[in-house]
Amino acid sequence: MDGWVDWSKTTRSRNYRGSGSFATFLIIGPTCFFLGILFAFFPYDYPLLWTSTPVPSAYYDQLETHLRFIHQAPPLIARLLNIMVSLGFLGFFVKLFRPSAANVLFDGASLILYLIGASIYIANIVKGMRAVSAGAWDQPNFAGTLHEGPLTGEVTLNREDSLKVISASNTILALVLLGVMVLQCGQWYAERKEADEAWKQEVVAAAAHRAGGGKKKSQ
Numbered sequence: 001m002d003g004w005v006d007w008s009k010t011t012r013s014r015n016y017r018g019s020g021s022f023a024t025f026l027i028i029g030p031t032c033f034f035l036g037i038l039f040a041f042f043p044y045d046y047p048l049l050w051t052s053t054p055v056p057s058a059y060y061d062q063l064e065t066h067l068r069f070i071h072q073a074p075p076l077i078a079r080l081l082n083i084m085v086s087l088g089f090l091g092f093f094v095k096l097f098r099p100s101a102a103n104v105l106f107d108g109a110s111l112i113l114y115l116i117g118a119s120i121y122i123a124n125i126v127k128g129m130r131a132v133s134a135g136a137w138d139q140p141n142f143a144g145t146l147h148e149g150p151l152t153g154e155v156t157l158n159r160e161d162s163l164k165v166i167s168a169s170n171t172i173l174a175l176v177l178l179g180v181m182v183l184q185c186g187q188w189y190a191e192r193k194e195a196d197e198a199w200k201q202e203v204v205a206a207a208a209h210r211a212g213g214g215k216k217k218s219q
Helices: 022-049 057-071 075-095 101-133 159-218
Strands: 145-149 153-157
Touching: 022 057, 022 075, 022 101, 022 159, 057 101, 057 159, 075 101, 101 159
Parallel strands: none
Antiparallel strands: 145 153
C-alpha cells in the first residue's frame, strides 16, 4: 500500500487528479449515460416492481418485445455500450495511478461500485436479454430458468419472474451508479471544504503577519 499510494500528494498538489480533472469527466460521463438508459427503462419496470396492481399478460408480451428489440439492435449499439464502459474504467485507472489518500477513499470506493454495476449488467441483465431474444419461454420443452439461490439451490423461474429479475437488476444498477455519482460529488465537496479551510488559514496568517509588522514599525 505504501508503494502504491503517494501519501505526500494533497488536493493542492499539481499532479493531483481530483474532481476537476479530465479523468473525472471520463467517469461521470458514462455513469450519466447509463443512468439515462435506465431511466428510459423505468416506465417498463415500474408496473412490475412498484405497484400492487396485477400486471396483464399482454404487458409481459410488450416488455418482452421491447427487450428483444434492444438486444437485437445493430452491433454498433453494443460496441458503443462497451466503449462507454471502457471509458469509465479508463477514468478510474487514471485517477488511481499513484493516487493520493483522497483518491483511494473516493475513487477506490467508486471503482468498487462500478465493478458491482458491471457484474450486475453482465450476470443478470445481459443474460436475461439473451433468454428473451432467444425466445426461451416459447420452447415447447421449456422447464424454466435455473437460478443459483444461496439457500435453496436451483430455483425455477417462469417468464414473469425472469422479467421481474431484469427489472429489479435495472433498479439495483441505477442505485449503484447513483452511489458512484454521490462519491464523485463528495470528492468535489471535500476538496472545496479543504480549499476554504486553507484560504481561511492563509487569511489568518497574513493578518498576523501584518499585525506583527505594524508592531515592529511602532517600536
